[in-house]
Amino acid sequence: xAGAAVGGVAIGAIGGYxxxxxxxxxxxxxxEVPQEVPEHPWTYTKLNVDAVQKRAYEAYFxxxxxxxxxxxxxxxxxxxxxxxxxxxxxxxxxFGGGGIKGWGSTCGVLTGGGMAINTVTGGxxxxxxxxxxxxxxxxxxxxxxxxxxxxxxxxxVSNSPLCHASxxxxxxxxxxxxxxxxxxxxxxxxxxxxxxxxxxMLNAEAxxxxxxxxxxPDSVIExxxxxxxxGPVNNVFAKMDCDTCHGDAHPN
Amino acid sequence: xAGAAVGGVAIGAIGGYxxxxxxxxxxxxxxEVPQEVPEHPWTYTKLNVDAVQKRAYEAYFxxxxxxxxxxxxxxxxxxxxxxxxxxxxxxxxxFGGGGIKGWGSTCGVLTGGGMAINTVTGGxxxxxxxxxxxxxxxxxxxxxxxxxxxxxxxxxVSNSPLCHASxxxxxxxxxxxxxxxxxxxxxxxxxxxxxxxxxxMLNAEAxxxxxxxxxxPDSVIExxxxxxxxGPVNNVFAKMDCDTCHGDAHPN
Numbered sequence: 001x002a003g004a005a006v007g008g009v010a011i012g013a014i015g016g017y018x019x020x021x022x023x024x025x026x027x028x029x030x031x032e033v034p035q036e037v038p039e040h041p042w043t044y045t046k047l048n049v050d051a052v053q054k055r056a057y058e059a060y061f062x063x064x065x066x067x068x069x070x071x072x073x074x075x076x077x078x079x080x081x082x083x084x085x086x087x088x089x090x091x092x093x094x095f096g097g098g099g100i101k102g103w104g105s106t107c108g109v110l111t112g113g114g115m116a117i118n119t120v121t122g123g124x125x126x127x128x129x130x131x132x133x134x135x136x137x138x139x140x141x142x143x144x145x146x147x148x149x150x151x152x153x154x155x156x157v158s159n160s161p162l163c164h165a166s167x168x169x170x171x172x173x174x175x176x177x178x179x180x181x182x183x184x185x186x187x188x189x190x191x192x193x194x195x196x197x198x199x200x201m202l203n204a205e206a207x208x209x210x211x212x213x214x215x216x217p218d219s220v221i222e223x224x225x226x227x228x229x230x231g232p233v234n235n236v237f238a239k240m241d242c243d244t245c246h247g248d249a250h251p252n
Numbered sequence: 253x254a255g256a257a258v259g260g261v262a263i264g265a266i267g268g269y270x271x272x273x274x275x276x277x278x279x280x281x282x283x284e285v286p287q288e289v290p291e292h293p294w295t296y297t298k299l300n301v302d303a304v305q306k307r308a309y310e311a312y313f314x315x316x317x318x319x320x321x322x323x324x325x326x327x328x329x330x331x332x333x334x335x336x337x338x339x340x341x342x343x344x345x346x347f348g349g350g351g352i353k354g355w356g357s358t359c360g361v362l363t364g365g366g367m368a369i370n371t372v373t374g375g376x377x378x379x380x381x382x383x384x385x386x387x388x389x390x391x392x393x394x395x396x397x398x399x400x401x402x403x404x405x406x407x408x409v410s411n412s413p414l415c416h417a418s419x420x421x422x423x424x425x426x427x428x429x430x431x432x433x434x435x436x437x438x439x440x441x442x443x444x445x446x447x448x449x450x451x452x453m454l455n456a457e458a459x460x461x462x463x464x465x466x467x468x469p470d471s472v473i474e475x476x477x478x479x480x481x482x483g484p485v486n487n488v489f490a491k492m493d494c495d496t497c498h499g500d501a502h503p504n
Contacts, residue, residue: 026277034287040341082286087339089292095366095375099358103382104490105413106351106358114347115367123347130355161357162414164490171487178489179481229431235423237430238356238416245497 037084044120045081046203049196052076056195057143060188066096066108066115068188072195073116073202088119099163107133107163109194117198124210125201127239130161131214132197134241139189141196149185159244217241289336296372297333298455301448304328308447309395312440318348318360318367320440324447325368325454340371351415359385359415361446369450376462377453379491382413383466384449386493391441393448401437411496469493 056072063071070093078085095101096111110133114126137155154174158166167178167187176182204210219242220228227236242249308324315323322345330337347353348363362385366378389407406426410418419430419439428434456462471494472480479488494501 024275024277026279028279028281030283031280032285033282035284037287037339037341040343042341084339086286087289087336089289089294089371091292092367092371095370095378096363098489100362100366100382100413101375101378102489102491103379103413104488104492106363110352111348111358111363111366114352114363115344118347119341119344123353126347126353127355130352161352161355164488164492167489168487177486179486234429234431235420236356236416237350237354237419239354240356240416248500 035083037087041118041120041122042084044202044206045077046206047073047076047080047199049199049203052199053141053192053196054143057141057188057192058147060184060191061147063091063094064097064108065187065191066112067091067093068191069093069109069112069195069198070116071112072191073113073198074119076199077120104162104164104167106161107158107166109133109191110161113194113198116195117202120202121205125198125205125212128201128212128214129194129198130239131212133194134158134161135214139186139193141189141192143189143192146185148188149182153182153186153189159241161240165244217243219243287335287339289339293370293372293374294336296454296458297329298458299325299328299332299451301451301455304451305393305444305448306395309393309440309444310399312436312443313399315343315346316349316360317439317443318364319343319345320443321345321361321364321447321450322368323364324443325365325450326371328451329372356414356416356419358413359410359418361385361443362413365446365450368447369454372454373457377450377457377464380453380464380466381446381450382491383464385446386410386413387466391438391445393441393444395441395444398437400440401434405434405438405441411493413492417496469495471495 052072055076056068059071059075060068067090071090074085074088074090078088093112093115096108099105099107100111110130113129114123117123117126117129135157137157139153139155154170156170156173158169160166167183170186171178171183174182174186201210216239220239223236223242225231226233228234304324307328308320311323311327312320319342323342326337326340326342330340345364345367348360351357351359352363362382365381366375369375369378369381387409389409391405391407406422406428408422408425410421412418419435422438423430423435426434426438453462468491472491475488475494477483478485480486
């Protein structure tokens with residue numbers, strides 16, 4: 001609380017009467033009001049890719065893949081920017097781990113990544129993130145201090161946004177069981193790669209030079225000729241590579 | 253900024269001297285302080301199922317399926333409870349629509365549902381939600397005022413947590429194309445069903461009588477005998493029904 005005396009006293013005398021203008025003391029009193037949470041989307045501030053990758057890598061071992069990427073990006077904004085990111089309970093993303101509670105559906109890095117991106121933008125970069133994830137040989141990230149398994153980790157291309165497809169492809173490529181410690185190490189590094197990719201894209205978007213490169217797989221176009229909007233059997237709405245699961249479904 | 257004059261002026265005269273008690277003006281100056289947000293998870297308050305269903309149904313037409321369920325539950329908490337739910341920008345869930353930006357991966361009602369549940373609990377009900385979604389003939393919800401297509405809407409069982417599988421099954425069951433207006437009406441009603449199911453479970457959990465019934469599909473147990481943790485080819489981690497996509501993969 002701060003007090004400041006301003007104003008003053010004027011004294012005069014007219015016709016034997018003494019009079020004063022009263023001395024006025026103005027006291028400024030600080031009243032605490034909670035900061036208003038801004039409208040969605042919250043303003044993004046460019047982040048350091050290395051710092052976000054490290055945060056995501058470490059967070060994986062605290063709350064799994066979906067939490068890792070959400071905390072990697074939003075946690076770094078919380079530290080660098082503060083309000084309103086201090087209001088976001090990033091642990092709400094734990095659910096997405098293992099393709100939602102171990103169901104093997106969408107890989108949690110994409111769910112947590114979507115949540116992070118969509119907190120600060122309309123989300124134009126999410127489509128690019130999905131494409132990048134499905135077509136890139138991952139993981140690339142090499143931690144300074146490995147938390148589970150040291151040394152190189154085998155890479156693989158998921159050809160799918162799904163957790164179980166991604167894990168099985170990696171398991172087949174590496175020769176390690178899905179519950180081997182090196183699989184957890186692989187997923188932690190994949191989290192770092194994904195959080196880093198997000199920040200690269202958001203930084204580029206902030207600079208006005210984000211340039212998406214992803215094109216939908218050929219199978220989506222080929223199968224879509226019958227099963228898509230313009231086809232006679234218009235019953236599929238997707239951008240996932242059809243061949244990954246339905247390669248043997250029926251001849252094209 | 254608000255100003256309030258308090259105190260007053262007293263005038264007297266003793267022995268020819270005039271004196272005044274000083275006038276005090278207190279100016280209240282608002283100082284923004286970081287909003288205190290409780291630790292995760294935020295406290296859940298029991299909600300009315302009908303109100304949440306209606307909110308979710310209407311929200312679908314504002315931001316798609318994932319937003320719909322997240323806004324259905326969190327928006328109702330925002331209205332009924334206020335802080336801290338007023339701090340949650342529910343539009344951050346728009347990304348999950350159509351299995352994340354139309355990719356056809358996890359159905360957005362499950363992503364938005366997981367986000368909502370995990371905001372207020374550790375998420376024990378999410379597994380049950382996934383099971384319920386994959387095995388229930390949906391939609392059941394009938395809006396008082398239909399916003400897209402009036403009358404009955406065909407039901408179907410998805411046998412999968414994935415958007416494109418769910419939509420294709422419905423399209424095949426109903427005979428409507430995936431981009432027919434009745435498909436949007438079906439998805440909006442499915443959102444209402446899902447948000448309602450979540451609140452039923454959370455209310456039961458609050459009353460201490462939540463009783464999960466979901467059992468993993470037989471295929472997960474059968475295929476898991478080889479491909480799961482205890483099997484010789486331990487390369488799959490999932491609870492999704494294997495047969496939905498891999499029924500012809502190879503003989504059991």
